[in-house]
Amino acid sequence: MSRWSPQPAPDEQDGLILFDGVCVFCSRWVRFVIRRDRERRFRFLPIQSERGRALAARFGIDPDAPETNAVVWGGRIFFKSDAALVVLEQLPETAPLAILRRLPRGLRNPAYDLIARNRYRIFGRTDQCMVPSVEDRARFVS
Template sequence: MSRWSPQPAPHELDGLILFDGVCVFCSRWVRFVIDHDPARRFSFVAIQSPAGRDLAERFGIDPDAPETNAVILDGRIWFKSDAALKVLAALPGAKAFGALMIAPRWVRNPAYDLIARNRYRIFGRTDACMIPSTEDQARFLS
């Protein structure tokens, strides 16, 4: 089993997305999810927050150098391309992306890793985590 294979997470908040809060690309991903999640199924926690750091450490993610985002769905935590595709598959209008899960991780994750390794250089980095709008604040854990 790969370090980044899905793991049981039965006591974690369903629909929680762990993301790198200082990564511009990751923050845009969160904004995309918010904009396409009318059911408000997903909530968010930045890895730089105490709750995010704790979650990351419990599931083997280095909070000081995260290699992956993660999502908790149906009692499991998903990483890397699995996480992104699981989220997309749950969003109206993006469900077709879930079909990409048929491709094995060894095919999908190298592309994910390439973007993750270069995300700050390509998309930028901020000095502070994104600040959600007033209407979305309740969806963010700290």
């Protein structure tokens, strides 16, 4: 079993997305999900928050140098490409992309890792976590 294989997370609420709040690419991902999540199933937790740091550490993510985002779904926490595909599977517009989960992680995660390693250089980084709009603020966990 890989370090980044899904793990049980029965005490966490489904739909919680842990993300790097100072990463421009990660913040765009959150906005992408918000725009398409008509049923408002997902909530967002920046890794830089106290609760985000604790959740990251609990599941083996270095909160000071995160290598992955994560999502809780079905009582399990998913990482890397699994996390992105689990989210996409729940959004009507992107659900067909979930077929990519049939590919082995060993093929999917290297592409994920390449983007993750270079995300600040390619997309940028901010000094503070993204500030959600007033209408979306309730979807952010602190």
